Amino acid sequence: MPYSPLNSLEQVAALLSEHGVRLYGGEAISQLEHALQAALAAEQDGASDALITAAFLHDLGHLVCEQGDDDVANGINDHHEAVATQVLRSLFADDVLQPIALHVAAKRYLCSIEPGYHASLSDASRASLALQGGAMDAAACARFARHPHVADALRLRRYDDQAKTPGLVTPPLAHYLAIAARATQAAQA
Numbered sequence: 001m002p003y004s005p006l007n008s009l010e011q012v013a014a015l016l017s018e019h020g021v022r023l024y025g026g027e028a029i030s031q032l033e034h035a036l037q038a039a040l041a042a043e044q045d046g047a048s049d050a051l052i053t054a055a056f057l058h059d060l061g062h063l064v065c066e067q068g069d070d071d072v073a074n075g076i077n078d079h080h081e082a083v084a085t086q087v088l089r090s091l092f093a094d095d096v097l098q099p100i101a102l103h104v105a106a107k108r109y110l111c112s113i114e115p116g117y118h119a120s121l122s123d124a125s126r127a128s129l130a131l132q133g134g135a136m137d138a139a140a141c142a143r144f145a146r147h148p149h150v151a152d153a154l155r156l157r158r159y160d161d162q163a164k165t166p167g168l169v170t171p172p173l174a175h176y177l178a179i180a181a182r183a184t185q186a187a188q189a
């Protein structure tokens, strides 16, 4: 389904402000808290502006889809990684877009190649995995490992997985919007 592109960071901010209070499907935190925690994890890891921005906006597709918090319980895969990539395309370059596009595939990859990864996932993330195709087979893993943005996709996946702590104090939305603005300017330069 085609979604209207977001043409400014103001539109991104409005989406996060207005819809970010929704619970992050099956977790005890909101979408906005999850976004800020993922961005903070990237920042603390010394990631680039582009990768911090990717972490910040990786689940924006959930907000665009405007489906309920219980998609997984209802057996729905909203393909949010593709939706986010689609709506952010006019604002950012591949260094932001590709890690977002690959963050679900990265989970499927890690479930296949890393012992203990599947067991480390939250219940909600394990539930969505089944809808997203489950662990990759060997051929899919080999293809994924050759992707030029695989390293940043895997880093983003780690930030995503750890960004589920109820009550964690983070910088405010404006802090990560400023970093996203730098990433946008770099993409337009």
Ligand SMILES: [Fe+2]
Binding pocket: 034, 058, 059, 160
């Ligand atoms: Fe996420």
